[in-house]
Amino acid sequence: MPPKTSFDWANVRKRRFGVWRYRELLPISDNVEPVTMCEGGTPLIKLNRAVDGHVYVKFEGANPTGSFKDRGMTVGVTIAKHIGVKGVVVASTGNTAASAAAYAARAGLACVVVLPRGGVAKGKLAQSLLHGARIVEVDGVFDDALEEVFTEVVINGKKDLYPLNSYNPWRLEGQKTIAFEIVDELSEVPDAIVVPVGNAGNISAIWKGFKELYNYGLISKLPRMIGVQAEGAAPLVATWNRKSETLLEIEKPYTIASAIRIGKPVNWLKALNAVKESNGTFIAVSDNEILNSVKDLAQYEGIGVEPASAASLAGYRKAIDLGILNRDDSVVLIATGHALKDPDTISKIF
């Protein structure tokens, strides 16, 4: 870790807004050349009409491939190229695949994406094809795809393919920059961050980012982390509510929000710790609540998101109703992916 003194807001703010602005806070040597497409630096949009209060959307759909995954992938693929692998492999509900395919292409690496058959939104599948990834479809859900990758790479030892799923720590290093950008732009720490939770890497990474800023003395308080899952795919909500010390897995997760249709999140323990340490909570929302939030973000705020992203607004509303958050709390909702990722679901609703 860099010494506290090497990071200075005034100095880093001279650089382009985005992941690599915070290079001193990434554990990557100066001589390593990033594989980058200027990811990050995404809009922080104040909500004016959908809700009252001090609520912002961090719109990750404005990343190069249309989701927050690009933050982790720029770091992960930078490392993959640096250590000299031939290719990368990911299991994915679609966004990770699109991002891995794009960044691997940029780095000149092969890319294999393992997808749940029939479970990937159209735009994401098109992106994997477009960027030249080899697509392997498995029967089942994301969790089965991840097991396939794990078996092939770790058990069967296909070491020429570097696995870039979110248990890969480099991915989380990139994703933690969401926290840095929020503080950079607001010049203060919000009371809470509300994050859609699938494989649970993002909420863990964002919390890591805030804690680092705090530990370096760059901020003086920490936000509460609120994780939101869809009712049909809510293993962490169950685990949290029942105070279980092991993950209460969901065998057949289902939600219209395909990006968070995950029953066995690999980062469950990190996510539980993030929520516990931050005095936060996990909340489940229904598919109907998600779709209403998609509509409200689009028609009152102009923000077009895929269903999983809108879980954060749905979760925020529930947190207000339940008295978990107050109306005058300052809150940032993470909107993870663009509406264009999933035009079929949109067309079905409207």
Add this chain to the structure above:
Amino acid sequence: MPPKTSFDWANVRKRRFGVWRYRELLPISDNVEPVTMCEGGTPLIKLNRAVDGHVYVKFEGANPTGSFKDRGMTVGVTIAKHIGVKGVVVASTGNTAASAAAYAARAGLACVVVLPRGGVAKGKLAQSLLHGARIVEVDGVFDDALEEVFTEVVINGKKDLYPLNSYNPWRLEGQKTIAFEIVDELSEVPDAIVVPVGNAGNISAIWKGFKELYNYGLISKLPRMIGVQAEGAAPLVATWNRKSETLLEIEKPYTIASAIRIGKPVNWLKALNAVKESNGTFIAVSDNEILNSVKDLAQYEGIGVEPASAASLAGYRKAIDLGILNRDDSVVLIATGHALKDPDTISKIF
């Protein structure tokens, strides 16, 4: 126009990278509140593998609605709201509609979009629906849609709908910030800018931006403007090559690049002047060349664009072959919209 002295790079660079960073160069009073989603500030990506030389892509697909249209729309809708209209109306091949729908929603204004039936890519249509626009389909191409808007609003006098097509000067004021951002980020002026040309607003606006910087003494040279059209929709190439003083219209424009499927560009005269003044040219490229460029940007550079955007790379290659540009010229290719706008065309190719 502001006095030269009110603009200072060091000062404006303290603001968020994007359209409103350059507020002193936009003709909008300080007391007018922008309708904004932090548009602009898009990636400028150095090409490493698809071509040699100093070639960058300005990736406008990373705007909030996935195309450069957001730059013009933030300014246009800000003005529409300020003057107190009830709603806005646009004719569109799809991207303008998506952007108008989103920004109108954010401003609480009604939005009517007039589209050529069957001529709009799926993602764009989904966006218009999502953001709650009223969709009117007309038989024919974009030019017929635009005539419909003109007739309804100007001839039939439906003054409660404010027209936001690219003959609206406010749109061009927003779009000119592409020039500002290029200079801001590179700290120099490229030798050439290559722009896909449909209704010809963007090339006119970008040129306006460079000229303003030049006239204020903020830059000391100007780039050449290279306009690229698809062979089946190339009225400006024909007009330029034949040195015609009137536009040689195309009655039935056709190209796979639906965003530039336009036969009677309203900004033709401004675009001709931009190219003439800048010692540039117009170039036609085939649909095959466009699709090859889509593929090369995606598979060598990781950049996912809709077909119209790739016309700029195809045009650059042709300009090199024809000796119009040199391999060591520094060049910025404008990539106007995201691959996710048109997943069907991508799926068809791959």
